[in-house]
Amino acid sequence: MQQTKGIGVIYLSLVLALVLMVMPMPAMVKLFRPDWALLVLLYWVLALPFRANIGTAFVIGFLVDVLVGTVLGVNALAYSVVAFVMAANHQKIRNFSVLQQSLLIGLLLAFYHLMIFWLSHFLTGVYFLPDYLWPVLTGTLVWPWLFWLLRRVRRQFKVR
């Protein structure tokens, strides 16, 4: 029987990521803002898939929908699908090098953004601009640092 420990740390980091996602910024910087909540969520799914998985992803995605103002359920679905891919392959992905992991995260982020676009296009008829894909690049670049930071946090607080 595993002891649940430091589950609060997981939620705290996710809430912080949500705050980062809605922080007011100039439009120019906003274009490049990484999807913090998704990245943090993916880390926890990778590290502790029995603590954070599809249910958590759904709740966080739903909160993102409310905060960001997209049609309710769009981000919830996209987050859940990405978390599913991560949770189903977490043992493989854990053994990747940081570079490989980053590239894989980039792929997942691209998939996430295209999924959001398809759903929004179907629901509200938005037009596609290549600018929407900048967060994929910044997210890929941010991942190694975020991974290192969150691993330190996890070890510090002995989250299990």
Add this chain to the structure above:
Amino acid sequence: MNPIFERGPSLRLRLFIVTLLSLGLMVVDRYTDSSTQLRSYLTTAVSPLIYIASLPQVVLTGASEQFMSHQRLLAENEQLRERLLRQSGTLQRLEFLQQENNKLRELLGSAPVAEGQRLVAEVMAVYSHPFSHQIVLNRGSNDGVTEFQPLIDDLGVLGQVVSVGPTSSRALLITDTTHAMSLRIERTGVSVIAEGLGQWDRIRLVHLPHSIDIQQGDRLVTSGLDGRFPEGYPVARVSRIQRDLSQPFLQVQAEPFAQLDRIRYVLLLWPQQDASNEGGSD
């Protein structure tokens, strides 16, 4: 390490349940009317997060105002006073003109245009997603804000309120892809429909025949025909006209006057009373 997914349903089953839930949410949010109410409750529930997120900006602006030099404050003060003087000069003339206008309207037997009430609101959050251009305001139903109320800034029309909570409300900007409004070309008086494109610096005029009289630089003002926006407020300037005869309609884009990507304060308008009971169709 322990086997991981021993408790609870399997991953695939979870994904299936969650997919059904999300699809249900999308349908409810997009295709039913109850979502506006639901949205405003949810916005109220997450507003602490928005407050926390806007805290650094508030602190930074506060600090920069604290450390602004005495000299600059004095200069700014003088500038503002000068502008106030100039504007109150034009205002006096405006009042005179308005009286004259109302008298003429009385002579013609048409109803005089009532000056609506106004309220300044601060922007709490700008929704950052390119697929939804919305802002959260720090005024709600406690201040008398109602749905479909127009909002403007000092340059032009910004958008309209779409959902109201007790202390905050959400407004849709004119550049959102789901927003459309009725405009008039100021030079010729022709009515046109403008749609948002999801980009901050342009809107699109739809269904214009190739024979229409429109030029680059034409000012577009609200026509008042949509029953939401009062007549005569400036909205945008025509920035690009593409005459492609293979297309069924003329392709025209316009640049909004209001600087939608850097809004801090907005002005909420209350249009004439009788317009409120016919709004509601979408």
